[in-house]
Amino acid sequence: MEQLRLAVIAGDGIGPEVTTEARKAIRAAVDGVEVVETEYALGAAHYLESGEILEDATIDALRSHDAILLGAVGGDPSDPRLAGGIIERGLLLKLRFAFDHHVNLRPTKLHPKVQSPLREPGDIDFVVVREGTEGPYVGNGGAIRVGTPHEVANETSVNTAFGVERVVRFAFDLAEQRSKRVTLVHKTNVLVHAGGLWRRTVDAVAAEHPDVAVDYLHIDAATIFLVDRPSRFDVIVTDNLFGDIITDLAGAVGGGIGMAASGNLDPSGAHPSMFEPVHGSAPDIAGTGAADPTAAILSAALLLEHTGQAEAAERIRAAVDADVDARGDARRTTSEVGDAIAERIRASKEHA
């Protein structure tokens, strides 16, 4: 039987709880595939216990898997031992860079039964293709005279033709399978060098896709459209930092961050891709059963889609849709939601 070798990084806070439900969904959804799951104890708690954030040997071990399922990492934000994003950078960003996750894929789709904070949300159904290995995330910053009145702290955003072109191509290919509209989001009127590279790249790739409509929005204007008329978007392509910002906003207007899934992809397949909910570890609600596992479960669907299990992915999505449709006012725990979705997945397989 074919194997799907999964690495699971459950992480911190609500990470383990939502990952448990995502794993149930995967096991329920696959057909004729043996799912081999290997747990990796990583995250803030693991670091505080063991001193390890992410060893090279662990990266090598992760490399041997078909995909990585990640819950959430990050501890108490006020803990000085975790200051400066040491876990986020040393674990999450390190994996994205080590595994060349240059496409950070973040779909937003407002389910008709889910209430958006917007008065008139309209038909929200778009995907953000966020670059994942460049921009201000490269860690090329530094400071002098730290802690003195003469401190200077710089951060450099690095952007390459190689890095921009591949993600722009991905966005156009995706648009070809959707409503054939690509919006570039940047700040070309201020960040002229990076902006020029992005614009010229989009223009060049657009010329190869005459059937795809292309437009451009400054990042500030894009946030306005995301609340005033989010239905205008189909595929948004943007840099690492702008993508970080608008996908949280998109998650919020698209029915809440409890529904927002993401994939960190190396579409070349050279490295395992990594799938995670957009939300964080939410230490304040950890252990209470209040976490919504839907974003993690939808991330599992992305995982299956990108490891060649399109039908299994579709089963998960249909089950989530049905679960949302059937939602009443009663609060359900994390595992109640996960069990209900897994049950629907199994039922759909039997009736197929």
Next chain:
Amino acid sequence: MEQLRLAVIAGDGIGPEVTTEARKAIRAAVDGVEVVETEYALGAAHYLESGEILEDATIDALRSHDAILLGAVGGDPSDPRLAGGIIERGLLLKLRFAFDHHVNLRPTKLHPKVQSPLREPGDIDFVVVREGTEGPYVGNGGAIRVGTPHEVANETSVNTAFGVERVVRFAFDLAEQRSKRVTLVHKTNVLVHAGGLWRRTVDAVAAEHPDVAVDYLHIDAATIFLVDRPSRFDVIVTDNLFGDIITDLAGAVGGGIGMAASGNLDPSGAHPSMFEPVHGSAPDIAGTGAADPTAAILSAALLLEHTGQAEAAERIRAAVDADVDARGDARRTTSEVGDAIAERIRASKEHA
């Protein structure tokens, strides 16, 4: 009689139309002050005609005024002669830098009669204190091998203790006069050097203001709160780029960019401060009378407040409130709105 020497840069698109109404409001509102207005023909249209974006001699002339009222600058975004933000950077940003406008003040207040795109907006009343002379706006970028597959384009954000401290102090002083809450917005888990400087500076200034409650949000999380619970904010302090992004979003949730005013302040008074609506030149609706002059008129109120005419500023704000209260469904032209507000200002002076 005391003089108020105003420089007026009406600019492009709807700039001249909304500025005309803001000037009416100023003239109606002042008392015992002679308003001397000098028009400066600057902007995209002026550049295309004359080749001038902003000469040193013009900067020197502007320097002699008490304040600058700006409409909007920027032409047809698809005009290749205006590509790369040449007007925005050569005029708007150049003035902000030349006149050390380090406090970019952007209040958001949702009027009860104005419909927010949010379903449950709550009580939206906060001010963003955006740094105006540092960050990724400094123009310290560059590129090599431009136009080749090996292009590398960098943008450097520059942040100094001097620059951060003064704007953080301004934010805390402002919070002391308001609800005594300051939220720092940054991305300290990724931009660790700049983020560290901002955090340490906020911590240090906070220690001098024990009565002010301080919290921190990553920029991505801040966009979620701006749609999910904007009432949580009082004073937000943030860097130039993050401030650009969240003030457009704030304008949108706070009743639309047609209401959003801003001041580019040099609080030391060494240089004239500059006041402008947050919206752009909107060339698509220029000349149609469809532009809402309210943001420009509220910017005029900020101008008067910052040039020692607090009562006149209050008259304008009260008149705008009353105008919004009285709004029906009928569309009014730009000048009808401006005339109605000016009339209310005059009436309030007579009845005082």
